[in-house]
Amino acid sequence: MPKHVKDLNVAGKKVFIRTDYNVPLDEGKVADDFRIVSSLPTIEYLLEQGASLILASHLGRPKGQRVPEMSLKPVADRLAELVNAKVHFAPDCVGEAVATMAEDLPAGEILVLENLRFHAAETDNDAAFSRKLAALADVYVNDAFGTAHRAHASNVGMTRFFDQKAAGFLLMKEIDFLVNAIENPARPFTVVMGGSKVSGKIDLLKRLADVADNILIGGGMAFTFLSANPLNNDVGASLVEEDRLEFAADVIKLCVDKGVNLVLPSDCTASREIKEDAEVVELPIRGLEDDLMGLDIGRRTVKTFNSVLDDSKTVLWNGPMGVFEMTPFQNGTRAVAEKLVEITKSGAVTIVGGGDSAAALKKFGLDKGVTHTSTGGGASLELLSGYDLPAFEALKGAK
């Protein structure tokens, strides 16, 4: 394991923190500060220890260009409202002016750097750029789980220039929750999977079939599984990945062999159109006519899923049950979110794997009701699939 931020000696030192401030902006203001709030434990701890902090993040995909709409200035402004310390904002993340600002930063104050990805060197993991970033500080902390599955200058390249480096509270918490969930879950352990596609979740599904007691599949991906099942091969115009049918059949077989209870939808909310005022019908899966698409799980499926969830002690949820962005297709996703909140109150550990499921929880105002919501969709998928996260591994290396 890498060091924890608590193992560092930081009094009077300059600490570079790679944070994940890739947040949505709306008219120049932070629209959702979940990631900023999540970064506070590490920031507050290090300030108490007498350090000065240099915070760096990317925001959006400016692709090496200076894009004013993707400036981190609104993030620095929001942080200043949340933290009891002076927050300065640097006009860039490298360069002489920034180096001077970092040099002059007093203990107990924060300097937020401009978007790392205004330089293509960041995602290229460029050595010279890494060296320049590293020169700003004495100690390195990574607390950015959302990008931990990528090897960039700010989370991999620059780490080799530091004697003292560690994972922050958030990164450690994310990894603890997700690794524990999959390696040492209180049972029954139930996984709820959804989202549009099976692609991208293949390794995850295989691994889950090894460790879960129940796997509940909803969302668009359920139709590939339903099509792969010879009893249920007529799914109308629903989303089916023809090139994943064989894989889905393998997962079904794997679950049978391992005694995993794999539950697919028995009914769905269907429509001919994906739009806010779409006309919908609720039908058994096999009742789908050729031009109907299944766009949410139906009430009978919700009931079945709920009865499994009621008995679960650990639940991992990844991916919406339907096109939850639109009112006619949000009921299934809302039902799962509500059930997770209910069983959390009764003592179950409920973990939401970031991305769309986290967005859904937020949309329904239920984001405080689960045990842990990951700040990183892609990173959580990779970690749960059993891959190493390059940024976490880099913290283990010597200078």
Ligand code: AMP
């Ligand atoms: P993913 O990126 O694979 O996690 O998928 C997330 C997206 O899946 C969301 O934007 C949902 O709107 C979409 N989705 C969920 N259920 C369905 C469905 N039955 N048909 C088509 N898209 C869906």
